Amino acid sequence: MTILSLSPFAILFLYISLLDKTVSIRLSNQISDPVVDSPDRPLKSAVFALGSFWRSETAFGCINGVVRTTAGYSGGTKVNPEYRKLGDHAESVQVEYDPRVVGYRQLLDLFWSSHDSRQVFGQGPDVGNQYRSIIFTNSTEELRLATISKEREQLKSRSSIVTTQIQQLGTFYRAEPDHQKFELKQHPFLLQLIGNMAEEELERSALATKLNGYAAELCPPRVQKQIDSRVNEIIRKGWPVLKDI
């Protein structure tokens, strides 16, 4: 096997593992999947409920500046909710983002454009209290921006009511591993491209966050195309690792 010439800054180490009779080559480097929570680059986080959290993660995952998404439960009172016993919680997504790249306002815009806030207690066929629409605010500034954006959304049409609630963020309970990066997990080939990460790493990975949006075809069209061509290039070269996108 020939190892392609790699940019010298990229490689810290390289290892080969045998999985499912296929050879998976895994490249770890700092550029590939930056973990950006360094003290000089503090992340912010925002929490929303907009229907199925499988889909909510994908809606936010591909946006420039979003570093990580986590599926979870929030908005209710039940302690330690689980998927089949989530009580009065709503399926939610926590979005960790770099405020120097993307702002809360843009996340709100994405929230509105990613679901139907006028459907009562549900999204499409997903009907029930757990799919209700909520903006969880965690500061007076978030509350101010959320309120303005909801008013603006309501003004777009008076024929129905925007059902979205604005609620003070309480506890956000992380959902079970099965529900994290759910869409990406339906695409074993993409998982392999990023080196079959262990669950814990997958849940923290900015690359996996983005690819999860790609897997659901919810990246902006330009980004979707860009990733398509990167994936095809890798397949053509026979180099089975996607380092960054």
Ligand SMILES: *[C@@H]1O[C@H](CO)[C@@H](O)[C@H](O)[C@H]1NC(C)=O
């Ligand atoms: C909410 O705000 C508190 C205090 O500023 C902070 O410690 C916490 O991490 C925030 N929660 C989220 C989910 O951003």
